[in-house]
Amino acid sequence: MYPALRQQFAEFVQLSEEEFDYVASFFRPKKFKKHSIIIQSGELVNHEYFVIKGLLKTATIDEKGKEHILQFAMENWWVSDYQALMSRERSQFNIECLENVELLYLSLSDKNKLCAEMHKMEHFFRLKATSGLINTQKRVLVLIKNDTQSRYNLLFDQYPLLFQRVPKALVASYLGVSRETLSRFSAK
Amino acid sequence: MYPALRQQFAEFVQLSEEEFDYVASFFRPKKFKKHSIIIQSGELVNHEYFVIKGLLKTATIDEKGKEHILQFAMENWWVSDYQALMSRERSQFNIECLENVELLYLSLSDKNKLCAEMHKMEHFFRLKATSGLINTQKRVLVLIKNDTQSRYNLLFDQYPLLFQRVPKALVASYLGVSRETLSRFSAK
DNA sequence: CAAAATCCGTGACATTTATCACATATTCTA
DNA sequence: TAGAATATGTGATAAATGTCACGGATTTTG
Numbered sequence A, B: 001m002y003p004a005l006r007q008q009f010a011e012f013v014q015l016s017e018e019e020f021d022y023v024a025s026f027f028r029p030k031k032f033k034k035h036s037i038i039i040q041s042g043e044l045v046n047h048e049y050f051v052i053k054g055l056l057k058t059a060t061i062d063e064k065g066k067e068h069i070l071q072f073a074m075e076n077w078w079v080s081d082y083q084a085l086m087s088r089e090r091s092q093f094n095i096e097c098l099e100n101v102e103l104l105y106l107s108l109s110d111k112n113k114l115c116a117e118m119h120k121m122e123h124f125f126r127l128k129a130t131s132g133l134i135n136t137q138k139r140v141l142v143l144i145k146n147d148t149q150s151r152y153n154l155l156f157d158q159y160p161l162l163f164q165r166v167p168k169a170l171v172a173s174y175l176g177v178s179r180e181t182l183s184r185f186s187a188k
Numbered sequence C: 001c002a003a004a005a006t007c008c009g010t011g012a013c014a015t016t017t018a019t020c021a022c023a024t025a026t027t028c029t030a
Numbered sequence D: 001t002a003g004a005a006t007a008t009g010t011g012a013t014a015a016a017t018g019t020c021a022c023g024g025a026t027t028t029t030g
Helices: A003-010 A017-024 A082-087 A108-117 A119-145 A148-158 A168-175 A179-187 B003-010 B017-024 B082-087 B108-117 B119-145 B148-158 B168-175 B179-187
Strands: A028-032 A037-039 A047-053 A056-061 A067-073 A094-097 A101-107 B028-032 B037-039 B047-053 B056-061 B067-073 B094-097 B101-107
Touching (some): A067 A168, A067 B119, A082 B119, A119 B119, A119 B168, A148 A179, A168 A179, B003 B017, B003 B047, B067 B168, B101 B108, B108 B119, B148 B168, B168 B179
Antiparallel strands (some): A047 A101, A056 A067, A056 A094, B047 B101, B056 B067, B056 B094
């Protein structure tokens, strides 16, 4: 069961069959249709999600009605509103399926339980959080260091497939530029 | 010894006197003069630092010679190049003291040892990494969502003291705008 | 399959920001 | 304390980007 999840853990920790089965028993599978909202802005958040298949966006809408995308999540990524999850606040994001999606979800209390019971899982999630931090720091750096053209190129080089799966307007909103400006750059 | 460190751990875990003393024994104090470079771009990174006193910047220089600041670190913050530390790569940053600084430093191997031996410490560092991730995500969001004026206001509201401790040119470089533009905004 | 919705490029123009230049004020340091 | 270095504000101009508008292509959906 859940070979993708098994592989995910294997990156940082070694689990026996029994250990993995125990851990996996806390995850539940769920399918969503394109356009479904996994997490709704203003609601409380109780789960973290592991993407088996499909593509999602984490987005927020500003006072002018413009959408800004914090991140995309594709296969083997984890996604949630961690701010809301950790601080028990209401979510400021919508997390929405951009394709039909298959997820495994884990409740916050089960995650904490797993981390408390199994040192290995605490270790896994520490490293996962650290690598998430590093990647987000990279994103900050790209935003303050690079102009639009070079932000576009970097993203395109790193995730060429993304541009086939996602409308350009969303890529623009992820890069922090207008749809029109991106369109003019992508021609070049 | 190290009451600030003690308090730092207490935010997430309860340690007995003996436990704390044991953990603290892996930390070493060190003082640096203003302008000292703690981590030099191009070097390997082996330590993580906890700021007891003073202020530092984590910065990188682009091909045009312009400096960009990933973060400031003040009292009770942790600082290092986590990318370099975790992946055993050479640092892309300079981490420099903007004031006279007192630090406690911990080697990567000792951190891993502590995490392996003491589940509580692994827990602490998991939560610390998670909260670092959340804060960095907030920073990304501010960068793509807000214009310069409002980025300036948000930073000023959150860290008013920073503006007294740091030259405006550095604040500009942290916000991702030119010194001149920031100067015109700060007047308003 | 046909209507509706979305997507995408592009022109024209307004707005924002960067860059260069310079003057003054302030802070550091020998 | 005097000279040097740094920090700050501001004008003029160029460059980059946003906004509004439009039309045609593509995709979605009942």
